[in-house]
Amino acid sequence: MSADLPGTLASVWFFLIGLTFTIYFFLDGFTFGEGLLQPFLAKNEAQRRAMIGTVGPFWAANEVWIILGAGAIFAAFPLWYGTLLTALYPMFALILLALIGRGVAFEYRAEMDNPRWRIFWDVTAFVCNALPAFLWGMIMANMVRGLPIGAGGRYGGGVSETIDLFSVMGGLATLSLFVLHGATFLLLRLDPAGDLHRKARRAALTFGAFATVLVLGFVLLGFVGRELFNAFGLSEWLFPALAALNLGLIWLALTLRRDALAFAATGLTIVFSTATIFVSLFPNVMPSTLGAAYDLTVVNAASEPYTLRLLSWACGIFLPLIIAYQGWNFWVFRRRMQGRDHAEDGQMVYGQDGP
Amino acid sequence: MNEIFGLSTLDLSRFQFATTSIFHYFFVPFTVGFALIIAILQTMAYRSGDLRLENLTRFFGHLFFINFAVGVVTGIVQEFQFGMNWQGFSNFVGNIFGVPLALEVLMAFFLESTFLGLWWFGKDRIPAWASLASIWIVAVGTAISAFWIIIANAWMQNPVGFELQGGRAVLTDFSAVVFNPKGLQWFSHIFTGGLTVAAFFVLAVSAYHLRRRHNPGAFRTSFKVALLVASVGSLGVLASGHVQGQTAIQDQPMKYAAFSALWDTPKGVGMPESLVALPSNALRENRFEISLPYLGSFLAFNNFTEKARGINELQAEYEARYGPGNYIPWVWPVYWAFRVMIGLGVIMLLVSLIYVFRWRQGKLDDPGRLYPVLLVMPLVPHLANFSGWITTEMGRQPWIVQGLLRTQDAVSPLNPLWVFVSLTAFWVVYLTLIGLDIFLLTRTARAGMHEPEVEAPSLPSPHYLSEGARP
Numbered sequence: 001m002s003a004d005l006p007g008t009l010a011s012v013w014f015f016l017i018g019l020t021f022t023i024y025f026f027l028d029g030f031t032f033g034e035g036l037l038q039p040f041l042a043k044n045e046a047q048r049r050a051m052i053g054t055v056g057p058f059w060a061a062n063e064v065w066i067i068l069g070a071g072a073i074f075a076a077f078p079l080w081y082g083t084l085l086t087a088l089y090p091m092f093a094l095i096l097l098a099l100i101g102r103g104v105a106f107e108y109r110a111e112m113d114n115p116r117w118r119i120f121w122d123v124t125a126f127v128c129n130a131l132p133a134f135l136w137g138m139i140m141a142n143m144v145r146g147l148p149i150g151a152g153g154r155y156g157g158g159v160s161e162t163i164d165l166f167s168v169m170g171g172l173a174t175l176s177l178f179v180l181h182g183a184t185f186l187l188l189r190l191d192p193a194g195d196l197h198r199k200a201r202r203a204a205l206t207f208g209a210f211a212t213v214l215v216l217g218f219v220l221l222g223f224v225g226r227e228l229f230n231a232f233g234l235s236e237w238l239f240p241a242l243a244a245l246n247l248g249l250i251w252l253a254l255t256l257r258r259d260a261l262a263f264a265a266t267g268l269t270i271v272f273s274t275a276t277i278f279v280s281l282f283p284n285v286m287p288s289t290l291g292a293a294y295d296l297t298v299v300n301a302a303s304e305p306y307t308l309r310l311l312s313w314a315c316g317i318f319l320p321l322i323i324a325y326q327g328w329n330f331w332v333f334r335r336r337m338q339g340r341d342h343a344e345d346g347q348m349v350y351g352q353d354g355p
Numbered sequence: 356m357n358e359i360f361g362l363s364t365l366d367l368s369r370f371q372f373a374t375t376s377i378f379h380y381f382f383v384p385f386t387v388g389f390a391l392i393i394a395i396l397q398t399m400a401y402r403s404g405d406l407r408l409e410n411l412t413r414f415f416g417h418l419f420f421i422n423f424a425v426g427v428v429t430g431i432v433q434e435f436q437f438g439m440n441w442q443g444f445s446n447f448v449g450n451i452f453g454v455p456l457a458l459e460v461l462m463a464f465f466l467e468s469t470f471l472g473l474w475w476f477g478k479d480r481i482p483a484w485a486s487l488a489s490i491w492i493v494a495v496g497t498a499i500s501a502f503w504i505i506i507a508n509a510w511m512q513n514p515v516g517f518e519l520q521g522g523r524a525v526l527t528d529f530s531a532v533v534f535n536p537k538g539l540q541w542f543s544h545i546f547t548g549g550l551t552v553a554a555f556f557v558l559a560v561s562a563y564h565l566r567r568r569h570n571p572g573a574f575r576t577s578f579k580v581a582l583l584v585a586s587v588g589s590l591g592v593l594a595s596g597h598v599q600g601q602t603a604i605q606d607q608p609m610k611y612a613a614f615s616a617l618w619d620t621p622k623g624v625g626m627p628e629s630l631v632a633l634p635s636n637a638l639r640e641n642r643f644e645i646s647l648p649y650l651g652s653f654l655a656f657n658n659f660t661e662k663a664r665g666i667n668e669l670q671a672e673y674e675a676r677y678g679p680g681n682y683i684p685w686v687w688p689v690y691w692a693f694r695v696m697i698g699l700g701v702i703m704l705l706v707s708l709i710y711v712f713r714w715r716q717g718k719l720d721d722p723g724r725l726y727p728v729l730l731v732m733p734l735v736p737h738l739a740n741f742s743g744w745i746t747t748e749m750g751r752q753p754w755i756v757q758g759l760l761r762t763q764d765a766v767s768p769l770n771p772l773w774v775f776v777s778l779t780a781f782w783v784v785y786l787t788l789i790g791l792d793i794f795l796l797t798r799t800a801r802a803g804m805h806e807p808e809v810e811a812p813s814l815p816s817p818h819y820l821s822e823g824a825r826p
Contacts, residue, residue: 071459075457081445085438089774096432100432108791303449310529
């Protein structure tokens, strides 16, 4: 890290962007997970609604974090923004279409009391949760692995360069992690006496196993096969090790039926995995496979100091506010959904405060 | 490789940008005006304690919700495609353009999505004053959002507060960007335009129910509120549009000339204004034209002698300044979209004034012979917006950033196949969305609100059951 101000400020911004992505994966991760688990856990309309209701008040605000993440890259690292989005164009186009489909499914599903209408939206929601959950992993894998980027951030490759075992493994890792995270989120939000809660725990145990294997597989592929994550120096094993340790913790928490601990642990796994990606990238933002001269770095891809200072002021003022009112939102809806979620008549019964 | 069906990556990317922007703009201005109307109605309900009004806000809130989600999700596309399709643009202006974009997210998006959720799902979990505050925060959030995005767009039309360094624009004075005169005029135009979109929708829905004597007490209130908003909106949109047209002569003279299909700088005293014309870019003149003498000078300069420069003179000047090339936008769509936009604006003002007059006569309960017109009116502001974007965005071509960066130099080096595939996908998805949106809005609007006796303001539709529980 260089000592001069532009380099330092740009580095700060790189890690702020990493933080934004971490928060995004943490928050939208459980939204994707809930959507992916729905067809497998809910066996009637009442249970489906109960599951949707767990994320209903949150999903829109969760999604804003990726808009912030992308906006921050655009403003702070324009070169990175253009290169990343152009090189992985088909993936981002699919993510955008999926985010549209998911949001609309959330809002429109219940607008009509018609089984075919609902099935249409349920299918849409499932596909549109699966695509980003998988593709975000592929994108992260491509980002750390590097792409054939030439002079001026011009991408010289095609689609085939973006798909290989490593990036597919990255996709599967995020997919399984988000499902796991969604399952532990459901444990927190659903009536602990209900049928759904029991099924969510079983799903969490299953996907805990999947996620462990896939995340470790991804890390090993990157670490051993491709000598990635070299930037760690002595602590190169720290983040992956912590992530793996966490997966162990999740199992423990699930077995001991400590719902809050399990959710915290799956959340931490996401936090450490995302941190691993960003820390290992630094000081690059996107390495080039054509040679180190073409690497996009925090210095050569960054905006001018004046822009970065402006952005810092804006974030300094507004981020604490955002975290405060978003926190309040979660506080308002902190109660578990109490009800006979297994009721066959579609009627929900609400009880008093949760634990 | 470089073309698909004769279309280059540039053509396809431009078409995709136009598509996604115009479709997105079908949903967005609606939110801007609608949040304000709902906030006003809820304030009236809060102060009077009238249950009917409270039901009314939930009814319109439901309609708002149907539209809001689509506005949010289609907005994400807007941000991402700058990087995806316009890499050259991102590199060139990211320093500047990214800042208002980031501010929009920080100051508006989080506010809107969090507080709308609180307002809708949390009605029974937060005190009445907090619910009222939430909807006002949403209303202010939508306006802030519009402000920053317009500031960003205005910079592309009238770049200020920057200097060129190493082939890109670098921000030097942020306050110049924020107080860009173009941006401030524009914001008032966009904001008042947003008011008309929502106001004519609420007018139509209210008239429909007034006609059928459903809850006339409540719908009379929403009719009056919407009528005031529609009047202020149509007046404002015409006035701000007029000011904008006049300033375009200074900062985007080529665009102004295209508005009027003014090929040659007028000779003689005063500038005529063309009323009907068939402009031809190939001939660089109008195939046919009827114009009124002096009207052009009057509209553009408030006098009868001043003249704007014609397209051919400007083309010669631009070639001298920027090198050889074609600096003329495609004139006929700009010329006609400009006229359609103004015509529709005048219709909006007329309809508002007629109903203000009827209100003064005490005839509000009966929408009268203009009733069918009122039902069609919600389409009018949308068409005006559509024409407005065609006017302003096609009018500034070939520049993506006026005088600094041409659209052809801003496009990403993409395989046209991918852009073609994504463009097709966006068309399919967006057309479906618009269809569903109109279908659901009409259906919900016609169903009307719950009767006060039923007392189910928090349960307007089944899916909110899941979180709309009373403690």
